[in-house]
Every structure is written in structure tokens, then in C-alpha cells.
Amino acid sequence: MKNPFERMPTVLTADELIDKAFRRAERAASAFKPRGDKVKKARQREELRIRTVSNVIRDNLKKVLERTPGLSTLPKFYQELVDVLVDRDTFHKAMAGIDWAIRMVRELEERYVERIRHSKDPDEMAQLRRQFYGRVASVLRDIDDRLRYLNKAREVLKDLPVVDLEIPTVVIAGHPNVGKSTLLKALTTAKPEIASYPFTTRGINVGIFEDGYFKYQVIDTPGLLDRPLSERNEIEKQAILALKHLGKLIVYIFDPSEYCGFPIEEQMHLFEEIYSEFNEFPFIVVLNKIDIAKKEQVEKIEEFVKRKGLEVFKISAAKGEGVEELKKKIVEVLRPLAHEVAKKKIEEELRRYRSALNL
8 A cells, every 4th residue: 555645746836836837838929820911920930838837837736736636535544644644634724725716717827818710909918917817826825724734734744654544453562671672573574664654753664474365554653652542642642543453463561570661550551541532442462571570560451451351471572482472473463354354356356357357
């Protein structure tokens, strides 16, 4: 899957677009070799200027519309992120403003070309063309704030995380330094890709592992699921909600050794908040750094977790101890979903094959 906004072009400001269109028109007029008498030559040259300005402006604005995906067509995960980052309603209004400008410029083009064709005075034709320029410039300046907004939105949206929205996904949670990235690497046996994510300083870590014919995605979101929700601002809270459209299983990591810098009580508190927020998903609880943790610390967390009816896995991600057992459990939980995804893909391929045969 690609970032749906990667094809969104740079959006010029009103003045940049006006300057580009007017310069292009003058170059076209200078290179043009009209035929006929003085009046006919003037008419052809002024019409060319108007058509060129209109085409340059409309082509640039159409490119923005055509290369920007409709928000309602995006997967829910991306819809939520767009709403958090740039506000969906404002985005829609900005795109509607561009559509309006395209229609207005086209109407002005036809109106002024018609008036020039009925004129027999070269000076009047030049005056009409200047009027057209002024009206077009006014239209663009009316939407300048929307153009500037869209270009700022593009700078944010082009950095949306690129993740596979189809395969079953595991979201790793827990305090910083408890071993989330280490576990991700151990599970996926590959260097994770760092996908840009606007709400964190480091981006999200994405890795994939396979079990037979099936693939599973594992992501860690540093800066999002590593401190209490009560400390979040509204944007971060909404970003966390967006993750609900991506994850299908939460792997929560404790560090019973407390080498992460957070006491067990704090780790339990964060777990309570994340568990409450994502309680519609299955949870797997992992006790990491088991090789250096004290027995009483381990037992304290075990007792806390088991009271919630959850299974506990003891591992040392750095040494690879217990990782395979954890991976088997992940596969066990997500395999039905993986079968469903594979079935849909096969059905889709069959539909394409049958469609091709009908052709």
C-alpha cells in the first residue's frame, strides 16, 4: 500500500499561479504568427492570451483535484488521521473552492473571448483582455487562503505512515525502553521500516513476519502508546483512536526489572488505560527482560494480569528466549483473520480472471 496522498502536487499560491499563467500567455503571444489584417491579428493574439491564461490556471487546479484522493474513498484508518491532522471539513471546503475557481475561470474565458470576437477595435480588445486578467486574478485571490491551506495540508499528508491495511496487524504498547522495538525485531527477524507518523518524533516501526502462506504485520508507535492517555492532548487522543482501525491485536509489554526507568505501579497504570481504550481487541501480555528481573517483581505483575483473565508470556526479547512461543500465540489469535484476508484475495483474483475471459 502506498501513501494515498503521495501524488498530491504542490499547490501554488494565487500570486504564483497568476504570474505563471500571465508569463506563459505573453510567451505564447510573442511566438504566435497571426495572419490577416490588423484587426484580425489583434483578435487572434488577444484570444490566444486569454485561452492560455485560462488553460494554465485550470490545468494546475485540475491537477490538484485529480491527484488528491477523495477522503470518503480512503480506508477508515486514513480518514481518521486526515481528520486529526487537517480537519476533514476544512479540507473539503478548500477542494470545493478549487472546483469553483475552475468553473469561474472557464466562464470568464468564454465570455471575454466572445466579446473580443465581436470587437473591431484592437485597443478595445486589449482592454477586454486586461479586464479578463483582472477578473481571473480576483477569482484566484478569493481562494488564496484555501490554496495556502491545501499546500500546508499536503506537507503533512505526504508523511502519513505507509502500512499494509489488509494483513492482520499487531500493535505493540508499553512504556519507553521496555523492549518494544527489540521485540518487533525479534518477531519479524528483519530490520523494521520506519514510517513517518505526524504525531511522534520518531515515526512508527513496521515489521512483517510470515507463517506459511500468511503474513502478519507488527507495529510499534513510539510516542503514542507509551504514556497515560490522561496526559495526552486532543490530537494525540484522536491519533490513538485512529489506531483502532489498524490493529487487530495488542501486545502489551511490561518490564518487571524496572530497568526501563518506570516503576511497576506506573506500568500497571498505563496498562489499565490502554486496556480500557482498546478493550474490544484481544490482548497478549508480555513480561520482558525476564532474565534480569527479580522473582517477586515478576510474580507481582503476573498476579495483576491474571486477575483480568489474560495470558502472560515471559520472554527475553534481546536473547530471543520465549519469542517463538509468543509468535505462535499471535498466529493462533490472528490466523482466522489471515484466512479471511487470503480468501478475499483469492475471490478477487477469480473475479478478475473471469472478467478477463468475458472480454
